[in-house]
Amino acid sequence: MDSSNPAARGEGRGLCSSGCGFYGSDATLGLCSTCYRDHIFSSHINKTAQQLASIVGSGNKNGHIGSKGSASVTESKKKTKQRCSKCDRKVGLAMGAIKCRCNGVFCAAHRLPEDHGCTFNYRTAGRLLLEEANPLIKAEKLNTM
Structure with missing residues (x-):
């Protein structure tokens, strides 16, 4: 059996250089x-840690990393209403909480604007949306002799 494949002849293969007992190859150092997977993973983590350290070290003048805007976003997510604004019934995502354009959360019984006394003017909003989508195109008059 004379083959030209070095892997078939056993060349280039030896025990793993980390000493685990399995066979390693030249392609995987x-x-x-x-x-090899652990080596690549740890080197990737080291690179990411160095990048994060450089980002943290280059914070703003006061030494703060984040801005106040990001903190307010997380606080507003925590303060989401879980009750219907009209009947005070508990509603969740699974129960069908509907958020209206008047910034209220309503149950399925009060989801329609007529049912909860919505203050949002849908007619005006629709007209403004149509005006923006379809601008008035008026051609100039031709001068006739």
Whole structure:
């Protein structure tokens, strides 16, 4: 059996250089597949940690990393209403909480604007939307002799 494949002859293959007992290859720096994966993963984590350290070190003048706007976003997510604004019934995402354009959360019984006394003017909003989508195109008059 004379083959030209070095892997078939056993060349280029030896035990894993990390000492786990499996065979490694030259393509994976002499490591087995598991040790090579761990090596790549740890080097990726080290690069990411260095990038994060440089970002943290370059914070703003006061030494703060984030802005106040990001903190207010997380606070507003925590303060979401879980009750119907009209009947005070508990509503959740699974129960069908409907958020209206008047910034209220309503149950399925009060989801329509007529049912909860909506203050949002849908007619004016629709007209403004149509005006923006379809601008008035008026051609100039031709001068006749």
